[in-house]
Amino acid sequence: MRRILILAFMTPFDEQPVTTTDKTFIQLRKNIVEGVIPSGLKLSEMELSTKYLVSRAVIREAINRLESCHLVERKANIGARVVALTPDGLVELYQVRESLEGMAARLAATNMTDEEIADLNVLLSSHFQTVQTGETYYQEAGDVDFHYRIILGSKNTHLISILIDGIYHLIRMYRVQLGMAGPRVTTAFDEHKHIVQAISNRDAELAEILMRRHISYTRQNMQNILTRNL
Amino acid sequence: MRRILILAFMTPFDEQPVTTTDKTFIQLRKNIVEGVIPSGLKLSEMELSTKYLVSRAVIREAINRLESCHLVERKANIGARVVALTPDGLVELYQVRESLEGMAARLAATNMTDEEIADLNVLLSSHFQTVQTGETYYQEAGDVDFHYRIILGSKNTHLISILIDGIYHLIRMYRVQLGMAGPRVTTAFDEHKHIVQAISNRDAELAEILMRRHISYTRQNMQNILTRNL
DNA sequence: TTAGAAGGTTTTGTCGACAATATGGTCGCA
DNA sequence: TGCGACCATATTGTCGACAAAACCTTCTAA
Numbered sequence: 001m002r003r004i005l006i007l008a009f010m011t012p013f014d015e016q017p018v019t020t021t022d023k024t025f026i027q028l029r030k031n032i033v034e035g036v037i038p039s040g041l042k043l044s045e046m047e048l049s050t051k052y053l054v055s056r057a058v059i060r061e062a063i064n065r066l067e068s069c070h071l072v073e074r075k076a077n078i079g080a081r082v083v084a085l086t087p088d089g090l091v092e093l094y095q096v097r098e099s100l101e102g103m104a105a106r107l108a109a110t111n112m113t114d115e116e117i118a119d120l121n122v123l124l125s126s127h128f129q130t131v132q133t134g135e136t137y138y139q140e141a142g143d144v145d146f147h148y149r150i151i152l153g154s155k156n157t158h159l160i161s162i163l164i165d166g167i168y169h170l171i172r173m174y175r176v177q178l179g180m181a182g183p184r185v186t187t188a189f190d191e192h193k194h195i196v197q198a199i200s201n202r203d204a205e206l207a208e209i210l211m212r213r214h215i216s217y218t219r220q221n222m223q224n225i226l227t228r229n230l
Numbered sequence: 231m232r233r234i235l236i237l238a239f240m241t242p243f244d245e246q247p248v249t250t251t252d253k254t255f256i257q258l259r260k261n262i263v264e265g266v267i268p269s270g271l272k273l274s275e276m277e278l279s280t281k282y283l284v285s286r287a288v289i290r291e292a293i294n295r296l297e298s299c300h301l302v303e304r305k306a307n308i309g310a311r312v313v314a315l316t317p318d319g320l321v322e323l324y325q326v327r328e329s330l331e332g333m334a335a336r337l338a339a340t341n342m343t344d345e346e347i348a349d350l351n352v353l354l355s356s357h358f359q360t361v362q363t364g365e366t367y368y369q370e371a372g373d374v375d376f377h378y379r380i381i382l383g384s385k386n387t388h389l390i391s392i393l394i395d396g397i398y399h400l401i402r403m404y405r406v407q408l409g410m411a412g413p414r415v416t417t418a419f420d421e422h423k424h425i426v427q428a429i430s431n432r433d434a435e436l437a438e439i440l441m442r443r444h445i446s447y448t449r450q451n452m453q454n455i456l457t458r459n460l
Numbered sequence: 461t462t463a464g465a466a467g468g469t470t471t472t473g474t475c476g477a478c479a480a481t482a483t484g485g486t487c488g489c490a
Numbered sequence: 491t492g493c494g495a496c497c498a499t500a501t502t503g504t505c506g507a508c509a510a511a512a513c514c515t516t517c518t519a520a
Contacts (some may be wrong), residue, residue: 288474308481
């Protein structure tokens with residue numbers, strides 16, 4: 001049930017949009033992450049308000065939220081534009097991600113309930129099956145779900161907020177727009193497995209080390225693709 | 231010149247307020263951090279707009295920014311209230327801080343220019359002198375300045391943003407409202423000195439270890455005071 | 461020809477009013 | 491007496507218009 005939502009919208013978290021601003025924000029974010037609104041573009045409030053059939057106030061508030069996610073940059077009296085994707089930016093982003101998700105894995109090894117860990121193992125099994133079928137879209141969703149569960153398992157609200165509200169959409173933006181369908185998916189599975197084992201053993205230090213290494217590999221992989229494409 | 235600003239407003243960074251929203255946001259943030267607007271209070275948009283002599287739209291946007299800093303929590307159709315300060319929240323906050331500032335110190339050891347490191351040593355010396363005079367207000371400002379320089383020295387925009395825009399005001403809120411005038415100031419000086427030495431030697435690993443330890447000590451100190459006060 | 465100023469145009473910032481939702485109190489009923 | 495529905499009130503969400511700032515074009519002068 002919950003996974004269906006994940007696959008459908010790729011916004012795995014119960015951020016139920018209640019106001020029109022919420023809906024507009026989520027729609028804009030989706031379009032930016034997926035490149036429908038291209039990187040670097042100036043966001044005109046008037047234009048967007050006619051396009052999305054809402055008032056300028058709604059657009060303004062949505063843009064403010066996008067700025068909080070670091071998906072757009074805003075200058076007073078000038079306007080907002082979608083962030084540029086650069087190799088340096090990718091490195092900076094992954095430096096932060098490595099540190100924070102390493103920490104998340106460490107905390108998760110201590111703070112996840114036995115039930116949550118059991119669920120994580122179930123997820124890993126189902127992930128293993130889809131890996132064998134070779135459906136990259138499902139793999140991507142599975143990967144995101146895996147990381148999200150560990151982040152939530154840290155039980156640290158600040159950490160969760162920084163990662164999920166703050167940098168995960170940007171990570172996905174790099175992935176999608178650089179065309180990372182991922183030759184690394186199958187190898188990443190083994191890394192996931194070892195991380196889950198460490199968490200199951202409540203080995204916090206090892207979980208952190210393995211997670212950092214896992215993300216470091218991912219970064220190297222992305223950098224390779226990035227330089228190859230340039 | 232720059233330090234005068236720091237001492238005057240305790241907002242050490244060139245966030246020049248240009249719009250009235252900027253000014254209102256900064257004013258509200260200051261009042262929340264310093265407890266003039268008490269923790270847990272509901273923020274009424276109408277009330278604030280009459281109090282600060284600006285329109286509701288300005289207040290709304292300011293509140294949105296406060297939410298981005300995690301200084302208020304907002305619920306759709308209900309409203310925003312100032313965050314509560316709890317022992318658990320403090321621990322979570324410092325877990326994140328330790329990880330991120332440790333990383334900042336590591337990156338700073340690599341990325342700071344020789345000139346910036348020289349400036350940091352100058353700051354340390356002047357800090358040493360003020361420590362001897364025993365002026366806690368200056369000491370606090372000096373401490374903040376020290377940490378800010380290292381954070382900026384990391385040259386990682388995400389890290390800088392998360393720490394300075396995101397969690398530093400909340401840290402200061404805990405400090406101010408728990409009355410941390412700080413018996414730890416003088417001992418902290420030695421820790422600062424060793425961190426600067428590591429950075430001067432371009433020893434990234436050591437800088438991270440020392441910074442993490444420094445922040446861990448600070449956390450323990452605050453937890454002691456917090457439990458003592460309860 | 462180019463640099464700079466002036467004015468018109470476009471865009472963002474701010475405002476007050478209306479619509480929709482939540483809150484609080486009262487009444488009725490079991 | 492206690493619980494739930496209903497209505498009045500208050501608060502937030504959304505909108506369109508006005509004010510102010512940035513931009514673009516054109517014109518002038520060195």
